[in-house]
Amino acid sequence: MLAADLVSAWEQGQSRSPAHRWQPLLAVLGVDVGRRTQLSVGQRDALLLDLRGELFGSSIVAVASCPDCAERVELGFEVDDVRTRPPGDPTATFELTSAGYTVLARPPAAGDLAELGTARSGADARELLMARCVTAARRGDADVPVTELPDGVRAELVARMAAADPQADTRLVLTCPSCACTWAATFDIVSFLWQELDAWVHSLIDDVHRLASAYGWSEAEIFAMSPSRRSLYLGLVRR
Numbered sequence: 001m002l003a004a005d006l007v008s009a010w011e012q013g014q015s016r017s018p019a020h021r022w023q024p025l026l027a028v029l030g031v032d033v034g035r036r037t038q039l040s041v042g043q044r045d046a047l048l049l050d051l052r053g054e055l056f057g058s059s060i061v062a063v064a065s066c067p068d069c070a071e072r073v074e075l076g077f078e079v080d081d082v083r084t085r086p087p088g089d090p091t092a093t094f095e096l097t098s099a100g101y102t103v104l105a106r107p108p109a110a111g112d113l114a115e116l117g118t119a120r121s122g123a124d125a126r127e128l129l130m131a132r133c134v135t136a137a138r139r140g141d142a143d144v145p146v147t148e149l150p151d152g153v154r155a156e157l158v159a160r161m162a163a164a165d166p167q168a169d170t171r172l173v174l175t176c177p178s179c180a181c182t183w184a185a186t187f188d189i190v191s192f193l194w195q196e197l198d199a200w201v202h203s204l205i206d207d208v209h210r211l212a213s214a215y216g217w218s219e220a221e222i223f224a225m226s227p228s229r230r231s232l233y234l235g236l237v238r239r
């Protein structure tokens with residue numbers, strides 16, 4: 001992975017809203033723009049876990065706050081610990097028959113989430129997502145608008161979507177060392193990896209500044225160095 005490519009992915013992500021930052025990250029992996037939006041959310045997140053492993057290693061330390069006492073809780077785990085395998089193709093349309101309704105739907109795609117920026121509330125976003133993921137809904141011979149599906153059928157749809165694409169919702173079970181409260185926290189690889197990349201770019205730019213100031217090398221020359229060579233020179237500059 002070239003430092004220059006990562007910095008340019010970071011630059012592209014900077015100018016986008018957090019909901020779109022996964023796009024330049026997948027571009028680093030060579031996933032073309034047409035395929036990116038069609039991936040299921042779980043397929044996208046599996047690729048981002050691969051990228052995380054490649055860039056920063058397979059061990060992750062995530063930090064959360066206890067919902068009861070607000071204590072800071074750390075949890076260490078491996079990339080493979082949060083990997084789940086979908087039972088089939090998570091982009092495929094499935095049929096749900098329930099309470100006299102027949103619904104054709106698919107789990108949310110990465111591109112669907114990116115379109116939710118226009119929603120004014122969480123309820124609006126859920127409605128938009130439902131409308132995008134349900135391709136047909138009928139009761140007997142009559143078409144039914146998605147908004148008129150009963151709550152029970154919607155709940156079943158959401159459960160089927162989650163089961164078809166388990167990687168889309170990665171949860172970690174945490175226990176607070178202070179009050180012993182246990183809860184399941186969502187692990188969002190997009191924002192996690194973005195924060196890591198952001199910190200990495202800042203530290204790289206700091207290195208470039210030191211080396212360019214000391215030796216007069218260009219940014220491109222310093223980016224092209226291996227990390228171990230860069231750190232040897234940095235050691236000499238700091239002496």
Ligand SMILES: [Zn+2]
Nearest residue numbers: 066069176179
């Ligand atoms: Zn606690």
